[in-house]
Amino acid sequence: MLSGRARGNGMTRSWGRAGAEDAGGALDRYAYAYLAGGGRRVAESAVVALTEQGALSLRAGRLRPTGDGVPAAHAVEHAVIAACPRSTRVREVTEAVGRSQPVDDIARRLVRLGLLGGRRRRTTRAGRRLLAAAASEGALPGYVLHGPTALATGPIRHGLLGAHPVPDGLGRTLRRMGKALDDDHGSSAEAAPGGGHGCGGSSGGD
Template sequence: MTRTFRRGGTGGAGGDLDLYQYAYLAGGGLRVAESAVVSLTERGTLSLGAARLRVTGEERPEHPVELAVVVACPRSKPVREVIESVGHSSEVDVIARRLVSLGLVRRWRRKPTRAGRRRLADAASAGQVPAYALRGPAALVPGSARRGPLDVHPALGDLGRALTRMGKALDDDRGHGTDSSADAGGFGGGGGDW
């Protein structure tokens, strides 16, 4: 079950784009993998616990990227490994080549063209693309994924707690996890005399 997000107004070149094509325009291959993990977790196909993914549902996804995520974690596997593996997979490469053929992504650098950025902006302003496809898993919780919502302490359900843990794991893996990282020593910006 893959959701297709339609562009408002007149039909553009190449027709409708799906969730993962918009995710590629927003953040490349890794954003496609992150979006697939979030989508499968929301549907109950994947379970997230202690920054590890595990297949729990009986659903056999039809979209090649979702299937690649399910295949990438036959047993419990770290979230970052699954995202890295799928983000650089042939399934994501097929999405990139399709977007290149539509003129929405540059051939060599695989970055969105002006038309691709415009198409993404139009779909985002029309509310046709989920926030996690545009900004990644951190968009699921207002405020920092590490600290949670600002001034609000909602009673999160199992999915909310799992997605918050996923945001924490992604923050930690990318080196954005702690507030005291600037105080951790190492090389300072002290401008000493050399």
Template sequence: MTGMFRRGGADRGGEGLDPYEYAYLAGGGLRVAESAVVSLTERGTLSLGAARLRVIGEERPEHPVERAVIVACPRSKPVREVIEAVRHSSEVDDVARRLVSLGLVRRWGRKPTRAGRRCLAAAASAGQVPAYALHGPAAFVPGSARRGPLAAHPVPDGLGRTLIRMGKALDDDGRGHGTDSGAEGGGFGGGGGGGD
């Protein structure tokens, strides 16, 4: 576990960042909370079943954000409730304050600065950041056993609707609707011959 939270190589003033600080740069407090839940689930500290989390392992995490997750689900609790509680916790605020003090996040609005974006890009290209910290639940392949607890929306918003419309269009195509086959019945016209 100590390897998980060692300070990374992307520095500012000699200080590196941990995976949750990178997660904050990538997606704010929500991404930090999601990342902590995924990390604890992968390590066997949390169990996920029917969109509910339950502490099962004996591990007592060292990182304050992970401890906040454990505190947020003393018994079986819905994943979204745990994530929302951690997202708005003082532990996640501490992550943001540290990034502000390093000049990687703006004080107002708490969005990454140019330096923060460069730091995240450098760490990502060096492979120092877990995929779920960078991309959230979308990092997991749909249908994979390792989708994680947040796979409720593993594909980008709107993609499902687009696929449904495409499927309906193909169905319509198969029944002769919306194709050129209507030209024979007088639907689409090829122009009649004008002769001489």
């Protein structure tokens, strides 16, 4: 079991920078996915893997098992399969898997390794170093590090990106901000010297 200190060959050393980098060699793609984007990225990565293997079909924003392809080999992949025994919306699957025990187990291990920290499980400096190294090596699929935007255009990319649209509340806020910017721009144009509409009205009154 990993702890703050590791013993081997009669010697004791701390899990500092070298320890975290050594641990990185044993991390799988789903551990890297968590470091890069949290539980949802883990779930999305498993959906992509299973769909590419032919075990799942993703059409019109819904996932369904095909009964074909390579059997799920990872606990997260088993969680994805269990979350869609029949045609199910992608968002329901990714949200359920993102909160599942296998994903929590990944997070806890990363915390023990010093790659995640704090209550909110943010990636630590050591974790960011591992991500940077993985990105430079190019050994991981792009969607693991960068999410669905790294996928080629097609039903998988479209289905995952469409599964988490901008929340209604945030959408309304963004629209109000845009309208306020437009209003400010219009007011500035009217007030500016020689600025079209405002000055035109004054000229007409002389």
